[in-house]
Amino acid sequence: MDLQNLTAVSPIDGRYRNQLHQLDAYFSEYALIRYRVHVEVEYFIFLADKKFFKLTSVQAKQLRKIVTDFSVEQATAIKNLESVTNHDVKAVEYFLKRELEVLQLSHLKEWIHFGLTSQDVNNTSIPLLWKDALEQEWMPAISNLILHLKNLAKDWKNISLLARTHGQPASPTKLGKEILVFTERLEQQFQLLTQIPFTGKFGGATGNFNAHHVAFPKTNWQKFGNEFLEKRLGLQRQQYTTQIEHYDHLAAQMDAMKRINTILIDLCRDVWTYVSMDYFKQKIKKGEVGSSAMPHKVNPIDFENAEGNLGIANALWEHLSSKLPISRLQRDLTDSTVLRNLGVPFAHSVLSLKSIEKGLNKLLLNEEKIKQDLEANWAVVAEAIQTILRRENYPNPYEALKELTRGNAAITQKSMHVFIDGLKISPALKKELKAITPFNYTGVF
Known part of the structure; x- marks a missing residue:
């Protein structure tokens, strides 16, 4: 069968x-091919800027146009070349x-990929596409979700809410505060993620600029490499490497995303539970079916889908972050075969954010049910009463x-008021205790 949405093996490329x-x-x-072309072109131009050969500004512009106008047809041409080179x-x-021949620069052909190993290109291309995907797709999505929750x-x-610890009625809280628990957690982990630098490897076959140095021993190649990655590619160069980058920072970013996904799983389960308790109802969309057998049902499928996709993402983040730093x-x-799956957990993570947003937009607060549960659980003010009695040194x-x-x-x-009336305390203290209800015993936040 030809590849299309219905025949794709992965739901990412199908459903x-x-x-x-x-x-x-990304x-x-x-x-990946386009990012490789980008790195090779920028490296070639950087060599010219450093006076290894001459290149006009017009020629540099023409070369960069190869990247900006890069097409699927050109990528296919490269794949056809790969079928011959097997590389x-x-x-x-x-x-x-x-x-270069087309641009009448044949005399400069051997400066393409000069002194490089394939990993100098891969270990800059992949951090670049990863950086772009994070900054342009995932970070805006998680930022929007945090804002939505706020x-x-x-x-x-x-909105006063009966809290539950161990599934049992507990000291009341405010629904807004319970949502802020998640915004704080997400913001803090997001901040930690943004502090991790995007790094790359650039240093020749085994990290020592062997070929570069033997050809031009007077050039400071470490300085060259640092400047190329930082000023041209926006990456931080790892100073001491093997043939490949360490992947330690990439692994740290994956672990940070995994923690954020774990927080989101917690959020999904809490909201799902509130829906099951009827604290939230859900907007009905005309034509949708909740169950093939039970016409009345409106299932919290968005939070369930998000939880499932977050779990898949985290399983893959776990493997990637533990495997990649080992070579x-x-x-x-x-590392090469594993990195080809980098987009899979990323896609599941993005899909989860979309599902959570969709689910949140369907929630309808059921204040009547929330109030009923508070009214049915006057026992939760026992903590307040006994604490005030402790204050008064009551035995x-x-x-x-x-x-x-x-x-x-x-x-x-x-x-509860009969109990208070039976206490040997002053009328003023009894009045203070009777003023406490499940609706106002919510503390501060």
Whole structure:
């Protein structure tokens, strides 16, 4: 069968393609080839800028146009070259040499890929596409989600809510504050992620600029490499490497994304539970079916889909972050095949963010049910009463409230006030205790 949405093996390129097609620009085979061309072109121009050979500004502009106008047809041409060379980066080199012929720069062909190993190109191309994908796709999406949650927290700031610890009724809280728990966690982990630099390897076959140095021993190649990566590619160069980069910073970024995904799983499960408790209802979309058998159902599928995709992403982030920093001696090839899957957990992560946003937009607050649960759980003010009695040095207040409330589901406002009236305390103190309700015993935030 021809490849199309219905025949794709991966749901990323099939079922979910309409939501994720923009990621082709970073993680497809075409994208990787384009980024390789970009690195090779910028390196060639940088060599000219450093006076290894002459290149006019017009010629440099023409070369950069190869990158900006790079087409699928050109990528296919490179793949055809690869079928002969059996080497993907060498195919890019041959392609660019042909382009130099077109630009009447044949005399400069051997400066393409000068002194480089394929990993000088791969270990700059992949960090570049990774950086662009993070900054242009994932970071805006997670930032928008955090802002969305903050707005919900503001809207629900004054909604008193029965808290649950170990699944049991606990001291009341505010719904807005419970949402802020997630915004704080997400913001802090996002901040940690942004502090991790985007790094690359650039130093020849085994990291020592061997070929560069033997050809031009008076050139400071470490300085050259640092300047090329930092000023031309926007990457931080690793100073001491083997043939490949360490992947330590990339692994740290993956671990940071994994932690953020874990927080999002926690969010999805909490919202799912609130839906199951009827604290939230969901907007109905005409024509949608919640269950093939039960017509009444409106399932929280967006949060379930997000949770599932976050789990898949984290399983892959875990493998990538633990595998990539490990390579036998000066290099083996295991990193190459693994890195080709870099876009898979990224895509599942982005898809999850879309699902959560969609789910949040469908939530309808059911204040009546929330109030009913608060009214049905007057026992939760026992903590407040015994704490005030401790303040007043009343004997054994905890034990007295425990005797009244533990395992007693029949505690009401009336029974709690009867208990208060039976205490040997002042009328003023009784009035203070009776003023406490499940609706106002929510602390501060």
